[in-house]
Amino acid sequence: MPVPASVQSLLQTRNVAYDLATTPFNDDDRRLIWHDQHLRNMSAAKSLILQDGQGRVQVIISADRLLDLKAVNRQLGRELQATSLEDIRKFCDSHQLDSIPALPKLAGLQTLVDKSLMDRNELLLDSGSEEQLVRIDRSEFEQILEGATLCDISVPLAPLEVDDLNTSDQDQILGAVRNFTQLRVKQRLEETLELPPLSDTAQRIIKLRVNPNADISDLAQIVETDPSLAAQVVSWAASPYYSAPGKIKSIHDAIVRVLGFDMVLNLSLGLSLGKTMTIPKEGPHGTLPYWQQAVFMAATIEGLVTAIPRDHRPSFGMAYLCGLLHNFGYLILAEVFPPYFHAYCEMADANPHVTHQAIERHLVGVTREQLASTLMSLWSMPEEVVVGLRHQNNPNFQGEYSQYAKLIFVAQRLLHQHNIGHGPKLEIPQSVFDDLHLDPEKAQQTVQNILESSDDLKHIAHELSPKH
Template sequence: MSVPTSVQSLLNKQNVHYQVSEVPVNENERALWHDQHLRTMSAAKSVILQDGKGRVQVIFSADRLLDLKAVNRQLSRELHAAKPEDIQKFCVSHNLQSIPALPKLAGLLTLIDRSLVERNELLADSGDDKQLLRFSREEFQQIIDDATICDIAVPLEPLEIDDTSSSDSDQILGAVRNFTQLRVKQRLEETLELPPLSDTAQRIIKLRVNPNADISDLAQIVETDPSLAAQVVSWAASPYYSAPGKIKSIHDAIVRVLGFDMVLNLALGLSLGKAMTIPKEGPHGALPYWQQAVYMAATIEGLVTAIPRDHRPSFGMAYLCGLLHNFGYLILAEVFPPYFHNYCELADTNPHVDHQAVERHLLGVTREQLGAALMSLWSMPEEVVVGLRQQCNPHYQ
């Protein structure tokens, strides 16, 4: 496929010379591959922002994070990312697969990050997944005459480094101090103002370390919480487990389907989830919290099954890690409400950026650090604490 006609027309109209650079394409993961290639090549990418006054185009390097606050300060506006469905309509109407990194697209006001204009040669998104545009500095200068050049993006690489030079607690306290502007030394749980563990969760944790605990002890705890009991029975009765006959009680769920270890960890994960309020807002396209938790838990259960039996971890413990893997997301929403709103907007503006980089840019701490710290404070098993903390670290051993 050649460069899109609308892009050719725009460049020809301005009498701009350009070259085309072919892109290797992974057909199975087209959008993901496109973003990764732009990042690898440090190519220019484009996003469309909007507010009540209209739309604005912003062009910056794919190896940077677009600072939405800097954009809004520059224009004295309250811009946010355009909705994915609006972007899709825009692309379809102009026969594009992505937004080309070219100023004046559809006559939009354009901002360009200063780092791009300082390069001797520039690769840019052409609007076609299989092509990148290549410009010399002089050629790129030709097409940006009417655009506003400003500092609106920050390098991604420093934000992607998991800093182990200081403890998670120190980093979390630093984030809280920056948030509150209070320079007071308090214990972590007091500073974070997090809710205490529910009675059900406390009883389950005690049961975990009781070597004499049996099925009746666990069933009794779960049955005292009607909503938790209903969830456990519903879980056991789901088609996923294909249990014969009806599941009529917690005892049935434990003995016939899930087992003691699984129900104990499932009940613990569900009861911990109730300690936090599920946020109503979130980044575009993000799965609801519990749906994502269940998907991850089921995926981990499948992975554990694939591990040789001699090296296989506990099903229940692995399932619990899956249920709680995104618990730090709830903490972000609970403890830092204004920052959580900013996080959602910044994540929408930078869909090419991992959530950890966005969180470090805003707060200096990630959801994985917050989740692991709280699990430690709540005396959760070490496997859960480490699992939550290191889940995004492929090099952890």
């Protein structure tokens, strides 16, 4: 849509001279570049809304910077947090906006403006439309700052997005633990992180994976010894998503009639590992959103693998397991760094335009992907999973098993583009599709199929999430 009428009226009322910068089309598919990505590419100013018991505050920063929530609260002496996405959508819908315009004093809100914006002779601002940005001179921007507060409330994103491959993940993780606990680092990573031991069920399934003579009865026996896991697997197989004829009465039924040996093996392993860690049960960062994301990712990756020509397909089972475990590092963050996990949740809510890796490097010094892949390696998990989890955010990774990492990358970005999961909407480079031998149109169709089955998948996730 063009620049919203309310924004045009506001600019005219304040007698601001401006022009418009139209969002270009992507060369690959002639679609508009994703708004989050275009704002970032152009270092445009974006607006964020925070709130506490005293009311709401508007914050304007550059889209290529991370909002430092603690700096905002120090500046104002408050305990502000991000306004919920539902309330932001209601605000945008009521004013016929695609996004919150980066104009100070919007709707009369108290406004903080990051000082770094004033280093520019010309500024691009989010106009509230995904099709156009507002371009104004700094002098014009200064005119509309009356009543707003200029302060240092952000840090550059670029250094936080650099993946240090010259230092081992173990050294980086140990360094982060050392920095935050001030304890002498123990010799073994498992001891240092004080992680709960791998469950007996998970250990038995890992051993079963490498047993060439393993059969259905061996797997069913292991799963049936864990009543909670058995109930989850049967519930998964009985879900409307699989439309299995008749009632699923046992693990044997689930394996033979619906899911197959490979999927039940990997599903059971993923579920048993997930129960190893604990995170808050309630809220937008609790167990239900975690399992919803895991289920949607596993199903999406399952569909993407199907869309790849048979000669180039990776292992279905491994790809599915990677999807189920792709966010396992999130559980580790909650288990190992509880105070920083809480800070992460607040920062993530306040920075919806920023990837989680940048926030984690800012707060902890390492990312969830580094934690997860290191732990998977220590637990003797398949190398496909170790590599897939570690490099899932690196579209240029070309090492062995890179297909698994790129499948996670594609699935996650596709789901974000449809508002599933937490993170900015970003493009998928054509080179990633090429490396996977995956047709972008077939990938989009896969996600459409997932969206049509979203109620069924949410039901599965609800059954996986602890109730009490």
